[in-house]
Amino acid sequence: MNAMTTTPPASGGGWLGGLADWAVGLMETIGAPGAALAIALENLFPPLPSELILPMAGFAASRGSFSLAEALVWTTLGSVVGAFVLYWVGRLLGRERTRRIFGALPLVAVEDVDKVEAWFDKHGAKAVFFGRMVPVFRSVISIPAGVTAMHPAKFLGLTFAGSAIWNTIFVLAGYYLGEQWHLVEQYADIFQKIVLVAVAAALVYWVVKRVRASRSSRDQSPSA
Template sequence: MATPDGSWLTALVDWSVSLMEVIGPAGAGLAIALENVFPPLPSEVILPMAGLTASRGTFTLFEALFWTTLGSIVGAFALYGLGRWLGAERLRGLAARIPLLHPEDIDRSVAWFHRHGGKAVFFGRMIPLFRSLISIPAGVTRMPLWKFGILTAAGSLVWNTIFVLAGYLLGEQWHVVEMYADILQYVVIAAVGIGVAWFVWARTRTLLRHKGAGRADASTAAGEEG
């Protein structure tokens, strides 16, 4: 089988194919469930493998789509449960102890998710990295289980269909799709990096401004007392 260079990726491909060949389409579902819980596992590799295995007749294309989507839902609910366990109050406490963060940041995030959580869950299932992480704020805000399940299933089905079909149609050349998936992932990582850098810069500037104002007030008060 032709695989991109990199021993870890080759090992992942071999493991995924072996899993699917041993336990059938449920193996694809298990692999995707694990990918949802551990984001470093690339769905952009596992899903085309499911399509490739289906093209060889090990199982049908419908089974590949059904089980990978089911796996996505199971993995998403695991992280949803983590979010519910954390809860907004516990996150506020953590934010109070983390430099540059404030409990109010959690309040604003929760308020935003209450307004836009449905769109975030659906479209988030089609964005690398956020595919898994979006389940946590859904749990924190206690999005209704039925709503979270439907949106997760719909978004996952769109994402899974694209990559499973790519593997099914491209066959041994499945890895071609990975080049385009990598571009999307790099764009997302760059956007996250820029966002984090901007937040740190803006919050640091605000803190320095407040400290400067505090020192000025102290100097003024000392002058008046003198």
């Protein structure tokens, strides 16, 4: 394998830029497993954005540091492992203690945690799947799944499916954009809004379908 000869520019300055540089160095040092470790930590520390790390992994693959298949497999593995750790944190510590822990993290508001919990309470399994494609939700959604003791196999399956879709989009974007991988971040918010609109549309369709089925059942039932 060829090492990356140049370090891609980090997005922004300050501590976030430093974290981005650290993620690049990790991939340069230990290859694709470094991308998995960075993404696993992104799950545990939501302010570290996957919208930066995943395109970096794609860029590294385009430079020959590891293959594209390795980038996809390892980043998805990292997402699943990180999410599963948080699932067990929620399951073992309970709602209040995990809520206090997340509330103490920089750039994570307790209100965000409450919104994720409300979303999970309302949508359950769908929240776990689609939540993998929404910032902050992506990490925090594992907590209520653990607190409510969702079956581990079901949680892992939904997490794998949602993570695989999200990771593939951003890794491929970084791979094909090459040196311009950082442009992906500019469009990440648009993609996330598309996901939210799709989720809302699916929920509206489901509600309408249930209402129609209920009315049809009443119309077909014999009158007293």
